[in-house]
Amino acid sequence: MPLLYFQILANGLVLGGLYACIASGFSLVWGVQNVINILHGSFIVLGAYLAYFAHLHAGIHPFLSILIAIPVFFAIGYGLQRMMINRIIAAPVLLTLTLTFGLDLMLQNGMIMAFTADFKKLVLDPPLGTIALGEVVLPVDRLAAMALALALTAMLYLILSRSRIGRAIVAVRMDREAAALMGVNVARIYAITFGLGVMMAGASGPLLAMIFPISPLGGPAYLGKAFVICVLGGLGSVPGAMIGGLVLGVVESFGALWFGPEHAVTLSFSLLILMLLFRPHGLLGRKGYE
Secondary structure, eight states: HHHHHHHHHHHHHHHHHHHHHHHHHHHHHHHHHOOOOOOOHHHHHHHHHHHHHHHHOOOOOOHHHHHHHHHHHHHHHHHHHTTTGGGGSOOOOOEEEHHHHHHHHHHHHHHHHHOOSSOOOOSSOOOOEEEEEEEEEHHHHHHHHHHHHHHHHHHHHHHHHHSSHHHHHHHHHOOOHHHTTTOOHHHHHHHHHHHHHHHHHEEEEHHHHHHHOGGGGGHHHHHHHHHHHHHHHHHHHHHHHHHHHHHHHHHHHHHHHHHHHGGGHHHHHHHHHHHHHOOOOOOOSSSTTT
C-alpha cells in the first residue's frame, strides 16, 4: 500500500505542475488589474487546438508548438486589452467580469462551429514511453510536460522579478497612481500584463493536450481550477500559483483514490471554501490585499 501512495503522490505532483502553469497567468491578471478573466479557460483550450492541428497537419511536436503559442497568444492578449478591456479598466469589477464572460461565450461558440464539440485526442506516434523511478512508473510525456510547465511558470516569475517591465508591473499592482507619477505608462503595462496572462494560458494548452482530451466545452473546468489555485496560493503571486497547483494536484490524486475520480471537482471546491474561511489571503498571499 505505501508503494501505491508513492505512485499517487508522483501522479499528483506531475498534474500539479501543469495546474501551476494554468493558474499563474490568471492570478497575474487578477492580482495586477483586478480583472477576472473568464476567457482564460477558453484560451487554454484554443492553445490545445493549436497544438493538435499543428501536429495533425504539419507534424509539429506539441512541445515545439509552444514556441508558436507564446508570441501568438501574447499578441492576442495585448491587443484585446488595448482595444477593449482598457476602456473599462477603471469600472467596477462586475463590468469587466461581464465583458470577459461575453467574450468567452463568443470564443467558445466560435470553437464549436470551427472544431465541433466532439472530443479530440493528441496522440504521439511513436509514444515517448515510460520511465521507472524505483517502484514509481511515469509516462515520459507527462514528466516532460510537467517540466516545461514549471519552466514556463519560472520564466514568468523571472520576468516579474528581474526585468524592468516586471518591476513596472509590480509597481502598478502596488499603487497605480504612484507608478503613473513616476513615469510608468499604466495603460501599456496593463496590456503587457494581460498579454502575459493570455500567453501562459495559450502555452499551457499544448501541454494539457498531451494528457487530456480536447473540447471547446473544457474551458470552464480549467477556469475553475485556476480559481481554486489562486485562492490556495494567494492572489497575484506566481510562487503561490506554483504551490497552489501542486497542492491541488496532490489533493485531487489522493481524493480520486479514496473517494473516486468523479468527486475531484467536489474536493477542489471544498478546499476552496475551507481556504476562504480560514486563510482567505492564501498560502503565500499578503493579508489584506485585494
